[in-house]
Amino acid sequence: MAGFRTGLTAWARKRSIWVFHVNAASCNGCDIEILAALTPRYDAERLGVELVPSPRHADVLLVTGTMNPLMKDRLKTVYEQMPEPRLVVAIGACALGGGVMRDCYNAGHGIDTVIPVDLYIPGCPPNPEGIIYGILKLVTGIPDKPEEAQQVVS
Amino acid sequence: MTPIEVLQLLLFPGLTFFVWLAFLFEWLERKTAARMQGRRGPVVTGPYGILQPVADFFKLAAKEEIVPAESDSFVLRWGPALYFAAPAIGVAFIPVVGAQSILYDPLDLLFMLFILAFSTLMALMLGYASAGRYSTIAIGRLVVQYTGYEIPLILAMVTPAVLARNLSIAGIAAAQANLWYIFLAPVAFAVFIIAALAELEKPPFDIPSAKTEIVGGWMTEFSGNTLAYVKLTKNLSYAFLSALAVSLFLGGAGGPVLSADPTVQAVLYTVYFLAKLFAVGFVIFVIRTALARVRIDQATRLFWTILTPLSLAQLAVAILVVAR
């Protein structure tokens, strides 16, 4: 019975991916591509991806943009509001390592300096196809046992 | 209560049957919306993505549950169960197989009214208990909306009862053997569907859960199990209200008797019921997808100044018809 429940949870987790999107000082380029990934041509809902309004409902946090000091605390707060197991995806060159803004005085060197990141999707900005491909890579990589999933997260 | 009745209550055509119907309704709703928007909707989870709501439910149920510090943890712990119980008990009064419902009372229509009100009350308590700012605004809107749609909803539900001179759902369904009340009282049916949209918080009346205005509405602060059950309950209410519409206006499970074998006929009745249920559900899906959200003041104006007089007039007509 316990095995069945674990299996059921693992099955459900791979097929139901609710994402919450945070723009941490991004130029909007990645953000509109994330939105575009949900629209008819790409339709991420096919794969069970859904954009949810509150971080408390989310499984995956999509972060775009380089960090700036004002958004730093916000990003941490949002991350803390998410229930376990939670995964973080950094989207776009800025979120990966600062990108073209790397040496600006008010821009950070990527969001992994603030919160742990599970997957990086490079590009300036990545295509919607790239974003969907990345999220799928992420969830198919989720281990089947929840204990291991916890390790991946922390 | 006999063991058969308990089984009926729990499995078919009781709770389990309706819970699966609720999942099916969510899937159909998402599929319809997606197709109307030029998308495909869920496809990978199960055939045609039919298991998507199931996957959502089990995933949420296995997630961590965060209880905000200011919230009333007692209400948050037991509230979802009561909230779920309302439509779960309600469905037992719906006749699915033939003219008989599992539970029956000569006055059970009044109990339905109580259940609908109770369900809103539980939503209110849950939202208030979670103590979020957006939740508070949302329940304010919920109450305002409730005061708007409650009276037309009750009037629309009473109209078939007047026509049938009966206050039980099974009785009303049985009284429509010759003529469905949707033809006798079309306005009441329309009012019922519109009020049901408001009760279910579907567009254009998704004001208390407007994602773009107040985040997740009164569900903003919920997570994990609570969220899973609240969402399931909303879908169950969806199926329940559609089933009520079928029983009150579309003749319940009634239809042509094609076989002398009672088992075959029972299957046929179930098929009739499901066909009508999905027809009603489909009407709601289409309305929900095709319309934009109205504002709370516009919604209440619609209910008070248009729908209430309309349903009152319809009731008066029904009384005249019956008196004659």
Added chain:
Amino acid sequence: MSDNTEGPHYTESSAGLMEYSAESAMPFGPVHPSLKEPEYFKLILEGEKIVQVMPRIGYVHRGIERAAQDRTWVKNVYLVERICGICSFSHSLGYTQGVENLTPFEIPRRARYLRTVVHELERIHSHLLWLGLIGHWAGFDTLFMWIWKDREHSLDLLEAITGNRVNKSYSTIGGVRKDLPDGMAERLKTEAGFIEKRLDYYEDLMGGEETFTIRTRGMGRINQEVTRRLSTVGPLLRCTGIPRDIRVEDPYAAYDEVVPEVMTSNDGDVASLITIRLKEARDSCRMIKEAVDKMPSGDFKINIPRAIPAGESMFHVEAPRGELFYYVKSAGGSTPERVKIRTSTMANILTGVEMLKGHTLADVPVVLTGMDPCFGCMDRIAVLEVDKGKEWSIGGEALRKYGIDYYSKRRGGK
């Protein structure tokens, strides 16, 4: 600030905030589903009615103006267009033309035409994006999906011409980076015709759908007096009946030969903004067709030496959201002395606040979208009630702490 550390200028003051009880204040952002970018709006409510709006800007501030001083002229093209992913070409256009004005060189006609085509394509994509979002924010998701489906056509064209859907890097100092691909002229014309047809359909749909029009008509009303006083730009200015469009008034690129039509309206509400943007997008389709027909052959780029002659240059372009202003100063070296950017949203935020006041919470997303905010552009702050003489100073720290405390209180779970 550096040399004036004494001065009363840095005392934190939140006196204005305390006049309202905590219950009536409602945080709107910075992370909110209807703001795709982080921006913090504190709304003071009476019931559902908004009596005051206090935005805190700077969540997207990165320090680009300073970084531009340390990079070469050409590198800056790629920097400035990443100020905003929606109007990225307008940024690079404003910058490159500002720089070219410092040099004695004449830009080839063909390059000017190509810039016009991409500029107008970007306008179409931006306006369609906006029209979809206003549908989404009015709770009309079907419209959003349909419009974004058609928007992909304009993105396809942009990708085919420039190589990228979003940050196009097309305009460069001395012309454009590459010529039109083979067969592109024909494709541009057919696709522009297709988008035109769809726009006609949407005009029909948005005008006729009752639940949608009651959400937009009369919303966020402003008048000429307000827009004049607050130096509003773009569609927001034109919706109050002032026919100012930089493409016509101060033509750049090839706008002296491909003349746009200035769309105005006298209503000054969100519904009129929808009409103006629909008409402008349709006019852009017409201009693309016209530009493709008139396009001369020849070079698409000339080489300009890396060191730009000393001098200062002011340049502005009509971005989809309105005037986008560039001030470029050169000392004759290989890097700029100063690049100053004033984006259109920055000019419009005061007007946006003016539009919001008096509406209900349910209207916030629609009205806020009405001004088409692009906070990626506007990395700055707004404080309100300027005209009535009331002072609002935002106790930034207090506000932020409040927000963080509010959300971080959680227990149970684990």
Added chain:
Amino acid sequence: MSVESMQTIADETGGTVTTSKKAIVLNVSREKVPEACAKVAAMPGFYHLSTITALDLGEQIAVLYHFWQGKVFAVVKTLVPKSDARIPSITPAVPAAVFYEAEVKDLMGVFFDGNPYMKGRFVLPDEYPADAPAPLRKEADPAKIRKMLKLE
């Protein structure tokens, strides 16, 4: 035509007029800025204030007010010493200047007397130290600012 009007304003405010490719520049002393701006804004069509630019010239800071109409910018330019960077605000005459002034204050450290929004931080994060140079000034080092803001 605009050149003549600008010359008239220059005569009234004791300034000088220079012209360039796209701009007519009116150089005035800082006390005269509000008066000059009010007069430029009152010229037909020039009600639109595009922005306010501040330039670090080493010892001095130049502040430019760009008004626009047609094909020309009418620019009011003034110079202030770095050690005493303050100018009377033009917001009473041109309300649109409120944010532009606030932005210049934050990024270049020029204070505008009379503008109500000179307190607190506008663009910069609140952590930005009060004793650090404004980021757009030449003496500010982006790398050091990043360290102060704990971004490294």
